[in-house]
Amino acid sequence: MEFPVTINSQDEFDGLVKSRLERERAKYADYDDLRARAEEAEAAKVAAEQALTDERTQREAAEGEIQRFQTEKQVETWRAEVAKATGVPADVLRGSTKEDFEAHAAVLKPLVTGAGPVIPTQGDQPISSTHPSEKAAFADFLTGHRD
Numbered sequence: 001m002e003f004p005v006t007i008n009s010q011d012e013f014d015g016l017v018k019s020r021l022e023r024e025r026a027k028y029a030d031y032d033d034l035r036a037r038a039e040e041a042e043a044a045k046v047a048a049e050q051a052l053t054d055e056r057t058q059r060e061a062a063e064g065e066i067q068r069f070q071t072e073k074q075v076e077t078w079r080a081e082v083a084k085a086t087g088v089p090a091d092v093l094r095g096s097t098k099e100d101f102e103a104h105a106a107v108l109k110p111l112v113t114g115a116g117p118v119i120p121t122q123g124d125q126p127i128s129s130t131h132p133s134e135k136a137a138f139a140d141f142l143t144g145h146r147d
Contacts, residue, residue, distance in 0.1 A: 088112050 007013045075096060082101040083090035088108050095101045 078098040079090045082105050086105040088105045093101045
């Protein structure tokens with residue numbers, strides 16, 4: 001078609017508009033397909049980002065657990081070292097650092113390794129008479145215990 005175009009009737013004008021619209025439709029015929037693919041790609045991107053976020057969360061949780069186990073192991077190692085060095089049983093030591101355990105052991109050591117509880121009659125011997133009483137002699141006779 002050459003320009004300028006002379007249009008003599010409404011039908012010619014409608015025909016030109018129709019042909020122009022058909023050319024434009026052909027040009028954008030795959031628009032719906034491209035739009036659907038773009039939406040699919042966006043959905044895949046969102047799903048991948050969510051999966052990445054989930055994996056990061058799981059990794060951080062796992063790293064936290066590893067850190068917790070390492071800390072517990074270190075604390076138990078310190079507790080055992082202090083117990084061995086001081087003679088205070090490890091299960092009574094409290095704290096979260098080696099210095100805490102050492103300080104607690106220093107407080108407990110005199111109590112644990114000291115003389116122990118005082119029993120007023122400890123070491124005393126029962127009073128025994130060289131002459132058994134009549135009742136004791138009779139009980140010995142009945143049971144068959146004789147000197």
